[in-house]
Amino acid sequence: MKKWLAMILSVILMVGVISGCSSNESTSSNANKGNKEVEGKLVIWTFFGQVKDMAKEFEKKYPKAKVEVKVFPGDQYKTKLLTALQSGQNVPDIFDLERGYIGQFVNSNFAANLSDMGGEKLVKDYVPYVQELGRDQKGDLKAISDHSSPGGFWYIKSNAKKWLGTDDPEKIGEMVNSWDKIIDLGKKVSKESNGKTHLISSYGDVYNIEAYHMDPWVKDGKLNIDPRWKKAYKTQKEIFNNNVDAKLDFFSAGWGNAINDGSVVLTAMPAWAGFMVDNKGNKSNGKYGIAKTPTGLYMGGTYRAIYEKSPNKDLANQFIKFIASKEWQEHNLKTTGNMPALETVYKDNLDSYTSPLFGNQNILKPYYDLVKDIPAQKADKYGEEILSLWRKVAGQGIKDNANVDKVISKFKKEVKNAFPELQVD
Numbered sequence: 001m002k003k004w005l006a007m008i009l010s011v012i013l014m015v016g017v018i019s020g021c022s023s024n025e026s027t028s029s030n031a032n033k034g035n036k037e038v039e040g041k042l043v044i045w046t047f048f049g050q051v052k053d054m055a056k057e058f059e060k061k062y063p064k065a066k067v068e069v070k071v072f073p074g075d076q077y078k079t080k081l082l083t084a085l086q087s088g089q090n091v092p093d094i095f096d097l098e099r100g101y102i103g104q105f106v107n108s109n110f111a112a113n114l115s116d117m118g119g120e121k122l123v124k125d126y127v128p129y130v131q132e133l134g135r136d137q138k139g140d141l142k143a144i145s146d147h148s149s150p151g152g153f154w155y156i157k158s159n160a161k162k163w164l165g166t167d168d169p170e171k172i173g174e175m176v177n178s179w180d181k182i183i184d185l186g187k188k189v190s191k192e193s194n195g196k197t198h199l200i201s202s203y204g205d206v207y208n209i210e211a212y213h214m215d216p217w218v219k220d221g222k223l224n225i226d227p228r229w230k231k232a233y234k235t236q237k238e239i240f241n242n243n244v245d246a247k248l249d250f251f252s253a254g255w256g257n258a259i260n261d262g263s264v265v266l267t268a269m270p271a272w273a274g275f276m277v278d279n280k281g282n283k284s285n286g287k288y289g290i291a292k293t294p295t296g297l298y299m300g301g302t303y304r305a306i307y308e309k310s311p312n313k314d315l316a317n318q319f320i321k322f323i324a325s326k327e328w329q330e331h332n333l334k335t336t337g338n339m340p341a342l343e344t345v346y347k348d349n350l351d352s353y354t355s356p357l358f359g360n361q362n363i364l365k366p367y368y369d370l371v372k373d374i375p376a377q378k379a380d381k382y383g384e385e386i387l388s389l390w391r392k393v394a395g396q397g398i399k400d401n402a403n404v405d406k407v408i409s410k411f412k413k414e415v416k417n418a419f420p421e422l423q424v425d
Contacts, residue, residue, distance in 0.1 A: 039064035040315045045084075046070070046096040047077040048302050050336060054146070057331060058322050065315060074098075085110045085307070093310040094319060097143055099301040102133060103379030106142035111305040114141040117317050122324040123341075129212070130341045132376035134303055139378075143303035146323040147338040150371040151208070151297040152290040153266040154259065160289065163189050163197060163265050169361060173292035176266065179206065179235045182294070186244025189265060198246035198264050201255055203236040203398060205268040207391055208250065209297045213375060217386040222423040223415055225408065233394055233404045240398050260284075266291070270299035271339045271367060274357060286359035292366050296373030339367055346371075382419065389414045 044051060044067060055067035070092070072080055078101055084091050085108075097105050105111055114122075114134075119141040123131040127148045134143040153176065157167035164172060164185070176182050186199035214226040239245050246264050248255040258264040260278045269276070277284050304323065306316045322328055329340040330349075337355055340346055346368045353364050393414055397407035416424045 038062035038315065038318050040312055041066045041068065042094060042312055042315055042319060043068045043070065043092045044094045044096070044304075044319075045072065045077075045081060045092040046302075047072055047074040047098065048096060050338075051096065053335070054323060054328070054332075057328065058319055061322065062318070065318075067319070088309070091307050091309070093312045093316045094304050094306055097303045097305060099133070099149075099299075099303075099379075100384045102143060102301075102303055103383060104381045105305060106134065106303075106379065107136045107381055110308055111136075111142040112308045112310070112313065114144060114306065114317075114320065116140075117306075117313070117320075119144065119320070122321060125344050126324075126341050127343055127346075127371050127374075128376035129298065129371070129374040130301070133301065133379050135378050137378060137380060143305040144320055144324055145301055145303045145341050146329055146332060147301070148341050148371050149270050149272060149298045149301045150339055150367040150374075151268055151270040151293065151299050152366050152370060153293055154269040155266050155289050155291065156262050156287055157289050158287075159262040159265055163193070163199075167289055169289045169291045169366060172266075172289070173366065176291065177294055179239075179294060183235075183238055183242065183244055186239065187242050190243040195243055196263070198243065200239070200245050200266050201248045201258055201264045201268065202245050202250060203239040203247075204250050204391075204395070205245070206232050206236045206239065207394075208268055208299060209293050209295055211387060212298065212377065213295055216377065216380065216383060218380060218382045218422060221421070223386075223412065223425070225411075229390070229394075230404050230408075233397070233407065236394070236398050237401070241401070268293060268297060270297075271337065271363075272300070274337060274355075277357060279357065282356065285356040288357045288359075289361055290358060290363050290366050292370055296370040298371065298374055339364075339371070343368075382422070385418065386415060389418065 039062070042065070044055065046069060049071055051071070052069050055069050058067055059065055081095055123141065123144060130145055130148045134141055134145065136142050153172070155172065160167045160172060164175060166172060175185060182199065189197055189199045210228070210232050214228055215224060217224060240247070246258060248258055248264070256276050259267050259276055277288070279285065304320060306313060306320065310316055326342060326345055329342050329345045332338050333340055333345060333349065333353065346364055350364050350368065351362060353362065354360055355363055390411055393411040394407055412424050415422065
């Protein structure tokens with residue numbers, strides 16, 4: 001009897017051990033199922049060095065995946081990419097696109113249709129303008145960004161107190177929430193400083209802040225000039241002629257110096273441009289504040305597309321899913337300060353996120369309000385190049401004190417020369 005009991009207990013124990021092993025293996029298998037599927041090698045082309053960190057985090061999450069990142073100089077990248085895509089030789093699985101030319105690529109057959117690969121689910125909680133810029137003219141999703149690029153008026157707190165009487169971002173935002181207010185305040189600052197200090201850097205801030213609130217430049221094959229460009233031009237002339245601005249071109253050396261020396265009170269800056277601040281030894285930590293611009297402002301942006309003929313589409317799509325995830329965008333926000341594309345990441349961090357340059361200010365609050373104010377518009381192959389023509393012609397017109405109708409007439413000629421296929425009245 002004792003022998004039989006011992007044998008029965010042994011069998012029960014063995015079954016338990018086998019069952020336990022089987023259960024553990026099953027659990028382990030389920031836990032790693034996703035990781036087992038995510039394996040292989042990807043090649044990504046970019047002009048943006050931080051993609052290497054993105055690749056490292058992806059490999060950390062999926063150890064069987066390897067990502068080779070090739071970084072090219074920004075002034076060469078577009079040409080190299082276009083040459084590779086047109087030849088079909090040595091084409092990357094994923095390629096990055098900059099705001100200035102995204103329309104040319106998403107409206108081509110080179111970029112895979114991400115809508116057919118589950119992309120719509122990834123961007124359903126995205127900031128509207130960020131989502132829309134990745135779509136082609138038919139509405140299909142062809143590229144996805146992992147960030148938004150809002151801007152605001154950056155200011156040195158002590159400088160703002162001196163010339164504006166406060167360094168409170170909400171109060172300053174109220175003081176400059178229209179161009180009329182900016183002009184009146186700019187005249188005051190110029191007068192009180194004997195012309196040594198200016199409220200804003202350049203009349204060009206009007207371009208940067210208002211450009212993406214205008215209707216598209218081309219409709220049904222015809223040049224379309226939003227009437228609001230006339231108003232913007234007149235505003236710029238008034239700013240230029242009344243010393244409201246320091247007449248410093250965007251991203252020029254003088255423009256960068258003004259951010260640090262206080263000769264300009266409010267600088268329209270994108271969130272990603274902190275490198276322009278001299279913060280050696282953390283000497284500028286807590287020195288700055290951010291106030292809202294009159295309307296939502298964004299500058300730049302990097303998007304990722306999958307090559308339509310890539311043999312590694314599944315793995316490439318997994319990478320796109322990763323960068324569109326809350327996990328990555330939280331990491332990106334906290335390690336680089338890049339603003340998220342997901343509204344959920346904004347909302348989750350509104351009351352807690354701070355950045356060393358801005359002390360205790362919850363800078364996501366003004367950025368979120370501004371980024372939500374930006375209209376959602378698709379990118380086309382004409383928009384950025386025509387906008388550049390307008391900047392050039394209107395900029396010269398302001399310096400020449402030219403009538404707006406004369407500027408528009410010259411602008412139409414430039415557009416007709418550059419794009420003879422467009423109808424220009």
